[in-house]
Amino acid sequence: MTDIDGNAVAAEIRAGVADCVETLQAEGVDPALATVLMSDDPASETYVSMKQNDCEEVGMRGIHVDVDDDAPAEELYDTVEELNADDEVHGILVQMPVVDQVDTRRVLRSVDPAKDVDGFHPENVGRLVAGNPRFKPCTPHGIQRLLASADVDPEGKEAVVVGRSDIVGKPMANLLFGRGEGGNATTTVCHSRTEDLASHTRRADIVVAAAGIPEFITADMVSEGATVIDVGINRVERDGESTLVGDVAYDEVREKASAITPVPGGVGPMTRAMLLYNTVTAASEQHGVEIELP
Numbered sequence: 001m002t003d004i005d006g007n008a009v010a011a012e013i014r015a016g017v018a019d020c021v022e023t024l025q026a027e028g029v030d031p032a033l034a035t036v037l038m039s040d041d042p043a044s045e046t047y048v049s050m051k052q053n054d055c056e057e058v059g060m061r062g063i064h065v066d067v068d069d070d071a072p073a074e075e076l077y078d079t080v081e082e083l084n085a086d087d088e089v090h091g092i093l094v095q096m097p098v099v100d101q102v103d104t105r106r107v108l109r110s111v112d113p114a115k116d117v118d119g120f121h122p123e124n125v126g127r128l129v130a131g132n133p134r135f136k137p138c139t140p141h142g143i144q145r146l147l148a149s150a151d152v153d154p155e156g157k158e159a160v161v162v163g164r165s166d167i168v169g170k171p172m173a174n175l176l177f178g179r180g181e182g183g184n185a186t187t188t189v190c191h192s193r194t195e196d197l198a199s200h201t202r203r204a205d206i207v208v209a210a211a212g213i214p215e216f217i218t219a220d221m222v223s224e225g226a227t228v229i230d231v232g233i234n235r236v237e238r239d240g241e242s243t244l245v246g247d248v249a250y251d252e253v254r255e256k257a258s259a260i261t262p263v264p265g266g267v268g269p270m271t272r273a274m275l276l277y278n279t280v281t282a283a284s285e286q287h288g289v290e291i292e293l294p
């Protein structure tokens with residue numbers, strides 16, 4: 001059994017991104033990622049500050065805009081417009097979820113597609129579905145890289161994605177069944193209305209668990225030798241302490257899997273690394289500077 005080390009793969013990607021930042025800066029382009037937060041959710045605050053630290057680590061300019069969570073929605077839309085118009089900002093990420101008064105779809109639509117480093121703008125979703133992605137969404141892209149790092153080529157294999165969200169399940173399925181490297185799998189998407197989930201996951205050579213349910217995928221649900229990717233991040237109480245677990249019952253599933261991602265240290269760091277990757281991609285395209293992506 002191989003533990004797929006997301007921290008190590010993400011560190012390699014960050015090192016490659018740092019080289020891209022240097023190349024861009026040598027050509028007079030200072031790549032910058034803007035994060036926008038309109039929420040008082042402590043988890044979102046943590047995610048945003050981690051993304052800002054990541055920028056610093058690779059020598060990229062990070063800009064953060066906090067919008068008061070009591071403010072009218074227009075303040076968020078206006079902030080995004082200002083960042084769209086700012087030539088010195090190359091990537092924009094609005095941390096989700098946003099507060100209730102904001103129309104999430106409108107925010108996603110309002111980000112300039114060329115700066116939409118999350119890949120959630122309808123134009124970018126369309127391009128992904130059409131097999132011509134501008135930015136691959138960070139979590140599924142990171143997972144593709146993790147599979148490659150473990151020498152797991154999805155081509156011709158049975159892949160089962162558990163979850164159909166817009167940020168993980170759907171784009172993951174698109175990448176897995178799409179043409180090209182890291183794709184060409186026969187892909188099934190399971191969700192909350194799937195009957196007999198285990199009959200699907202047991203068939204899979206690759207299981208991607210993204211249901212948001214702690215330790216939901218158990219050993220009896222996976223076949224011997226499967227590759228298991230755990231996207232879940234769930235905070236639970238264990239022995240009176242708060243701890244993070246994934247969507248996979250790691251200890252028992254690792255006995256059967258040929259490769260598995262741990263939580264933490266699997267998919268999470270990859271999501272963050274691919275955001276940096278998308279930002280240097282955006283800067284390179286906006287300024288016509290060639291870079292060698294990692």
Ligand code: NAD
Nearest residue numbers: 139163164165168191192210211212231232233267268271
């Ligand atoms: P979501 O809540 O938007 O979607 C969950 C999906 O699971 C839904 O499509 C639903 O149909 C499906 N589901 C629910 N119950 C099910 C069941 N009984 N059987 C089969 N499918 C079922 O969640 P999300 O945003 O896709 O995130 C999923 C998990 O991944 C969460 O734990 C989240 O915190 C985590 N996450 C991690 C990263 C990372 O970088 N590691 C990134 C994004 C999300």
